[in-house]
Amino acid sequence: MRLHRPALGSITLSALVAAWLLFGPNLSFWSRGLEYFGRYPLTLAAFAAGLYLLFFAALTTLSVKYLTKPLFIALILIAAAASFYMDTFGILVDRQMIQNVMLTTPAEARHLITPDYVLHMILFGLLPAGLVALVRVRHRDFGAKVLRNAGMVLPALALALGIVALNYQSFAGTFRAHRDLMGSLNPAAPIASAVHYAARRLQERDIVAAPLGLDARQSDRIAHSARPVVTVLVVGETARAQNFGLNGYSRDTTPELRERQVANFTDVSSCGTSTAVSVPCMFSVYPRKAYSEAKALASENLVDILTHSGQDVRWYDNDTGSMQVADRIPYEFLPAGNDTASCSGGECHDDILVKRLDKALDAVKGNSVIVLHQLGSHGPAYFERYPPEFERFRPACHSQEFSDCTRDEIVNAYDNTILYTDHVLSQMIDHLAARTDLATNLFYLSDHGESLGENGLYLHGAPYFLAPETQTHVPMIAWFSPGYGDLVSLDRACVADLSDAELSQDNVFHTMLGMSEVSTAVYEPGLDIFAPCRNAQVAEAHRGVVR
């Protein structure tokens, strides 16, 4: 028995698929369009018509024999996948987001493939793609086809151009004011972003990190300290300042840190809204405004300079990797181990970092810097970030599917992750404090924040210019052992006075150099948060080097 397969001309198929792509998987795009053009329905209609003509012209041009079906099916599937994340989390699939996807670990990706996603892919992907697969496409002979296609494409382009010309001012004004509009058009935006990303990777492929800070050396009093100086930098994940108890959140999500006399900083902004931007940025010598991935890759970074200063620098990762920051120093990816008490399904609770820190402290021989990269509050499966005894805010969302939960349940689960981070950091501090044979200190800050449903937005990764403060305002704390405080004559009142200072991840590079009193030509005391609080003699020495 033969299935009767309907036959369509390639131009008809192009017209139909263009209509589906523009109006099917573009809910986010059209709701923005309605919002931005809503008061001018004629402009919106012209905008839709112009876009349709462009889609039609592009597909017709590409409807070459043997290419038509695989290409149309791929476009449909890409648009379907991208539209799910746009509609569900309010995100844009920009170059950064493509990079986040490429750097995602399989364990993380598992959380994104949910029943809702599968259903969405069937309705918006497999069904229309199946229809395209089913039809027989009639192609003309090559010569006739070129003529016929040109006869459709050229008038379509001319018409589109006419529409743009007539509406140029309102289109241009709207695009400028709402850069997210075209950024949410499927499948054009994700494809453009992927191309942009690939081009970037190609450019960066051969970049070699140039040496930086080879002149680095520690101050005499630190270099010759009887007790090894151990600086611990905890890089947090997705903790936002608004939900951090020490910052005055209505819920006490940081009861343990509160008891430990940590210095808390309330006004700290991140470099990016994703791990892939913020982490390399905060370790780079460049401030946020001058930072680019290519520039960061072309230069050694903070951990390299700390190594040049003669310290033992190590990176222990419980997140998704160091984003190439730790390429030249000892690095351990903890989820790859076999600690079944802390880990399951390729992911570990952050207490694994406390255990690893203990081992590292036992092995300390001289001045050391230990970087601990947390899994922290990584969503959407917040409930998997903490052990059951930390589920203090209830009911907490226990689904990776936000649509299964109320907003309160999602916030409860998120707040429990902060509560657990509070515990993990406090444990680290206690273990450091117990090592009176060492002069220890700890510096913690998050990489970026998180949206928890404000304005319908979830997760993070919004383009910086659009990002709400919830994604860019991060918690930061510091703790100094008495032994370290004595060594550098730390003025604790001076540190406390800085708690509301306007700070950012631009300060991390110089503050970390300052904490272990590393002087080098690239050190800028003005960006070292604690420089004014260590005794003057050393600050003077630093200035001498800078000049």
Ligand SMILES: [Zn+2]
């Ligand atoms: Zn992150």
